[in-house]
Amino acid sequence: MGNEKDFKKTYKRREKIMKAMAHASRLVILDSLYKTEKCVCELVDLVGDDPSTVSKHLSVLKNAGIVDDDKRGLKVFYKLTCPCVIEYIDCIEKVVRKNSKELWG
Amino acid sequence: MGNEKDFKKTYKRREKIMKAMAHASRLVILDSLYKTEKCVCELVDLVGDDPSTVSKHLSVLKNAGIVDDDKRGLKVFYKLTCPCVIEYIDCIEKVVRKNSKELWG
């Protein structure tokens, strides 16, 4: 039936996913995984953080179910589980543009 | 041209919006504003937090440009600036379902 607890649980689940995406470096990573999977070292070069930091970002994303990993030899490749996560950006950018317009134009 | 700084700025702007949405109570609020604007007291009843807490949630959302406010008499009404922000749900729910399937089915 959906009592109050279920209600909150639904939003808590969504929160976890949104939170995982709510970081500039992780957004960069997700964007870069849209077209093709990438190994950690490629992502380290991309975002320019310490490898341990990138690794933690990836574990946040994996823990939220947004990416999957695949170990092949020494490398671990990450890819999006739902490429649709990138679609949200269209909307986010609408908000960004709306904000800019109101501030400066 | 887009140097590295611009690159990061873009993602920082997106981060701010994502971060503002990355909270269960704020997701509840956004959802409830999809169909119609609401005053703060209605939102307080809805999420069940202290009015000061709800007020702070709303200021986070407003600061990110996701909602707008309109004072009428004693009440302040909030509404979405871009109703499209709700579209995130379709995608997020896909991730949620994917996660559930992998964990239990």
Add this chain to the structure above:
DNA sequence: TGAGTCTGTGGCTAAATTGCCATATAGTCA
């Protein structure tokens, strides 16, 4: 004016997040 209502702010503590370093683990290849 004064009581009452709605909303926002300051201040505080607890909790979560970030990002680095050091180090561990797993795999490759000579």
Add this chain to the structure above:
DNA sequence: TGACTATATGGCAATTTAGCCACAGACTCA
């Protein structure tokens, strides 16, 4: 086996966030 590479983890300090209480400000209405 031993040196080397790629990735993950533990630990830590700094920063940010959350949510409550107390109170201030704005507005209404008698």
